[in-house]
Amino acid sequence: MDELMKQLHKAVSTDNVDRNTIAKGVEMNPYRRTLHEVLLERKDLLRSRMNMVVMFDTEEPSTEIEEILAQFQNPTFPIEEVNTEKDEEWQPLEKKYLDGVNQIKEDMLLKQGQLEKDMEQSLTHGEKVLRSHRDFRPVDERDYCNIRQSISRHFDQAKVSLRGEAATKILVLRRDIEQQGRKRRNFDKNTTDTLQNWFHEHRQNPYPTDQEKAELAKQCNIKISQVNNWFGNQRIRSKQQALRCEEEEKKRLAAVAAEEARQKELEEQNAATEAAIAASTNLVNPGILNLPLVNPAMQAMMIPSVQPTVINNSSGFLQQPNYFTVGEQMPITDNANGQQFYPTGFETFGLVQQTVEQQALLQPPVSQPTFPAMNYLG
DNA sequence: CACGATGATTCGCT
DNA sequence: AGCGAATCATCGTG
The missing domain is CATH 1.20.58 (Methane Monooxygenase Hydroxylase; Chain G, domain 1)
Incomplete structure (x- = not known):
């Protein structure tokens, strides 16, 4: 107790x-x-x-x-x-x-x-x-x-x-x-998300009716005038952005085209140089001038003193990795300068080391999968 | 502090 | 009145 x-x-x-x-x-x-x-x-x-x-x-x-x-x-x-x-x-x-x-x-x-x-x-x-x-x-x-x-x-x-x-x-x-x-406050994330979603869903015609504006204003806890401001700004700015993108795309395409033209010019120059050097160094047997220097069959026919190593050292084009694979082709035409032309794919043959890009030119480019670009204005 | 983003304001047009 | 466009003024950030 x-x-x-x-x-x-x-x-x-x-x-x-x-x-x-x-x-x-x-x-x-x-x-x-x-x-x-x-x-x-x-x-x-x-x-x-x-x-x-x-x-x-x-x-x-x-x-x-x-x-x-x-x-x-x-x-x-x-x-x-x-x-x-x-x-x-x-x-x-x-x-x-x-x-x-x-x-x-x-x-x-x-x-x-x-x-x-x-x-x-x-x-x-x-x-x-x-x-x-x-x-x-x-x-x-x-x-x-x-x-x-x-x-x-x-x-x-x-x-x-x-x-x-x-x-x-x-x-x-x-x-x-x-x-x-504060003079102005940025809308919070919910508000901008709501407005953005509406805008994107109606990007074909981003003009809310009075009723829709009222709904959005209520949903976002902002005034109707602010909804009007936002859509006014958004329409003009997304349009400007689309134009900017278009402009940049144009620039990009122009740059690509310029680069391609430059490459082509370079190749033509190479071909010319190569042919000129070929003409000046091919003194081994003037009687067979019209035959390709690169033909292995011709090498066998050449006088024994001309060893492949000598050719290698003096002219350099034997170092071309594709020499023997393309060498069996015959020239198809002569021009006034004595240059010899070869069928397609043979132009890369020359004194200059074949570049990766040039090698790629011999093969059809592998098409890259393309993704549809986002178009905000629809 | 520079700079881009952004909300608000203004103006001319229909 | 509603809109596009230009502009202003502030905000947010690197």
């Missing part, structure tokens, strides 16, 4: 009321109804009074919060660039801020006053509860002290929370005023 009473006492002083403990006590105590009622009543009272503010287990007065709450004494307008020229623009905003701070302050003081009252009530109620305990257990000054401490601790925390809430409200207000003070 003593043990049970101890538990009950502890439960009351710490507000940690375990209903099982109470139930046991109720069963074994002649004053059970009274005890049961006062415990629950006290607990419910505390709960209902406290739930007006968020309670934290350990909350200490914060210097940060108090610094923010200094706005109550000396409110400073959050926007710096206040000049005389734009005073009429800032004044309503400044007033809004000062009024807001005042409102927050009044709210806080009101709630704080309510908390004080509630604390007084709780204290007197706690004392009343303790007095009623005297009917079934000894109650001394320590019990009163405990319950006073317990109650005032709860209310102190509530006050700290209240100040924290007020500080948060001030920060939110300052941020809002700062945002409103």
Whole structure:
């Protein structure tokens, strides 16, 4: 019985009321109804009074919060660039801020006053509860002290929370005023996404009706005039962008064409040089001038002193990797300069090392898979 | 701070 | 009134 009473006492002083403990006590105590009622009543009272503010287990007065709450004494307008020229623009905003701070302050003081009252009530109620305990257990000054401490601790925390809430409200207000003070704000991602989606889905005819504009405005939380501005800007800018893309594509194609022309010219030059050198170095047997130097069959017919190594060193075109593969072809015509021409694919034969690009020219280019270009205007 | 993106404003046209 | 176009002014970023 003593043990049970101890538990009950502890439960009351710490507000940690375990209903099982109470139930046991109720069963074994002649004053059970009274005890049961006062415990629950006290607990419910505390709960209902406290739930007006968020309670934290350990909350200490914060210097940060108090610094923010200094706005109550000396409110400073959050926007710096206040000049005389734009005073009429800032004044309503400044007033809004000062009024807001005042409102927050009044709210806080009101709630704080309510908390004080509630604390007084709780204290007197706690004392009343303790007095009623005297009917079934000894109650001394320590019990009163405990319950006073317990109650005032709860209310102190509530006050700290209240100040924290007020500080948060001030920060939110300052941020809002700062945002409103700006000349222009970019729309948030949701808004631009919504507008972009509509624009893209209707890119064939991106002109929303009045009703659609109203819907978009509501959906994006912007004014209808802003929807109009956005679509006006979007139409002209996507058009400009499309034109820019077209322009760049033209430039690109022109550059490709120029490069191709340059390559062709280079090849023609090479062919000319090669033929000229071939004509001047082919002194081994003037009688067979009209036969290709490159024909291996001809090499066998040449005088023995002319070794392939010599030809290699002196003229260089034997180093051409394709020499023997194309060499069996005969020249098809002569021109006035004694140049010999060979069927298609033979022109690359020359003194200049065959480049990769030139080799590629001999083969039909592998067609690259093409991806349809995105056309924003449809 | 330079520069591109972007929302708003203005003007002329139909 | 609604639009395209040019322009302004600010924002956001490297």
